[in-house]
Amino acid sequence: MKTLEEIHKIREEKRKELDLRVNTEADTREKHILVCHGTGCTSSKSPDITENFRKILKEKGIDNVRVVKTGCFGLCAKGPIVIIRPEDTFYAMVTPDDCEEIINTHIVEGKTVDRLLCKDIGNKVVQSLDELSFYKKQKRIALKNCGVINPEDIDEYIAFDGYLALEKVLKEMSQDDVIKEVSDSGLRGRGGAGFPTGKKWEFAKIAQGDKKYVACNADEGDPGAFMDRSILEGDPHAIIEAMAIAAYAIGADEGYIYVRAEYPIAVQRLKIAIEQARDYGILGKNIFETDFNFDLHIRLGAGAFVCGEETALLESVEGRRGQPRIKPPFPANAGLWQKPTLINNVETYANIAQIILNGAKWYSSIGTETSKGTKVFALGGNVNNIGLVEVPMGTTLREIIFDIGGGIPGGREFKAAQTGGPSGGCIPAQYLDTPIDYESLKEIGSMMGSGGLIVMDDTKCMVSLSKFYLDFTVSESCGKCTPCRFGTKRMHEILTNLCEGKGTLEDIDKLEKLAHNIIKASICGLGQTAPNPVLSSLKYFREEFEEHAVDKKCRTQECKALAKITIDPDKCKGCGLCQRSCPVEAIKGEGREIREINQDICIKCGTCIKSCPFKAIS
DSSP: OHHHHHHHHHHHHHHHGGGGTTTTTOSSSSEEEEOSSHHHHHHHHHHHHHHHHHHHHHHHOOOSEEEESOOOOOOOOSOOEEEEEEEEEEOOOOOGHHHHHHIIIIIIIIOOOOGGBOOOOGGOBBBBBOOOOHHTTTOOOOTTTTSSOOOHHHHHHHTTTTTTTHHHHHHHHHHHHHHHHHHTOBBOOSSSSBHHOOOOHHHHHSOOOOEEEEEEOOOOOOOTTTTTHHHHHHHHHHHHHHHHHHHHHHHHOEEEEEEETHHHHHHHHHHHHHHHHHHTSBBBGGGGSOOOOBBBEEEEEOGGGGGSSSHHHHHHOOOOOOOOSSSSSOOSSSSSSSSSSEEEHHHHHHHHHHHHHOOOHHHSSSSSSSSSEEEEEEESOOSSSSSEEEEEEOOOIIIIIIIISOOOOGGEEEEEESSSSSEEEEEEEEGTTOOOOHHHHHHHHHHHHHHEEEEETTTTOOOHHHHHHHHHHHOOOOOOOOHHHHHHHHHHHHOOOOTTTTTOOHHHHHHHHHHHHHHHHSSSSHHHHHHHHHHHHHHHHHHHHHHIIOOOOOTTTSSSGGGOBBBBBBTTTOHHHHHHOOOOOEEEEEOOOEEHHHHHHHHOHHHHHHHHOOOOOO
């Protein structure tokens, strides 16, 4: 256990030692090689890169270079990433075999390894992180320490003002002071609906109960979303500190972090961080020499999407099947074991310490009138710079996709962006200049959601995409309420028929009517929002649905049942290569005859197209 004085000393001494992480003008002989150990880079052998660096440095007797594993830098498309400080050199797509060249050239000779330097938009080579377009319009608050500190070293977190907000709260602020600061900041829940965080905290504080809890929803289930995972992997102590602050504010002494078991790195780092906080006396009894007591537990989720709904999460924590409860009562009054419980998601908590340290006025100066602060997005799909992005609220979709994301690969056209995952909607090109905030997205038929942002180019079929999201929600429905259990399945059947050329215009009308009824009648947010991707696609891309129903045509040819492979008789030479390569014998003809394809047998596998030397098949 550390005294408050000892923690202050760690902060002062460690900050001097680590100044080069954030200060490129740092006057130091030491260099730090930062290696991303987020899930993406780890899967691409970044642990081997770290080990190789350390091994080579030891063999060469170089003792003024420290190799540090960090969380995600954000630019996942360029991983594994290595950054050398204080010069801030950004190396991309590094392999374990590159380590020796980096040590010899960069560390020993003082020159950059040009072939590994990151390339920006337009293939422009950049020397440092700050020069990359990807970072220029970002503002990091929730991701402040990700890619900067070693997430498994509590001293590094303390060095960058870690646990200073908790100390301020316990020593200088009342419960009401804390809640007022959070309320005045304008922070809204980052998990989906955007409910005011301060108001939620106030409800939990005034609730009557002899025992109260705080909970963290880290059950991130949206396809393509990895915001919460990256925060937990890169800065787990920020969540612990925020939950302790929340517990003090509402009068709780125990907390639970509900995290997906599919996030092994995040779970491991959370465990390490909690143990370190306990060892330092930051969790447990009489924290910071006050009468405040608080401890944390981890609960693993089995991957049920519905457990992202707060009451289903509570059921799962208590050891029951994850199904939503009827509300009211709300968790603030009757949550875990029917005691008042405060639930926020990872990103919401990640803002708390910065709000306490910098003030509500500072935070509320960022963003828009009704949506304050920043938002973290997992940018994916048909975009060059796939990765993790944190931007001020009000940043436009165009800025995120083209200025930060680097545009669409292969020079293709932007078609739509899906925000909010299975609960959100598809945004067409006409709304590229829409500011990203809660109200603006709702107006055009989408929602913020937890922060997944999937970009689609002109090769994507909106009917097939709608079916994909219904695939997901049908399989993830808990089955408790009839509208969600049966309604989403019927919607999926209609979409399947459309994709297979069996649908009609009447089916499209049924699909729309069914979607509205499911929204009105479902118990929880999963069912209430499941039709959103379909409704927004119908609103902006109805002609594609009608083409599937009337013309039995898929303009992108993603729907294989509607594709038609034909042989151009003017180009066919009768060589028979296509016929011999067809796995289902759908091609007929003898000798040097022009071949024909039996459309009833053809499975549209495309093997014949690849085998034709005369490009006669399309």
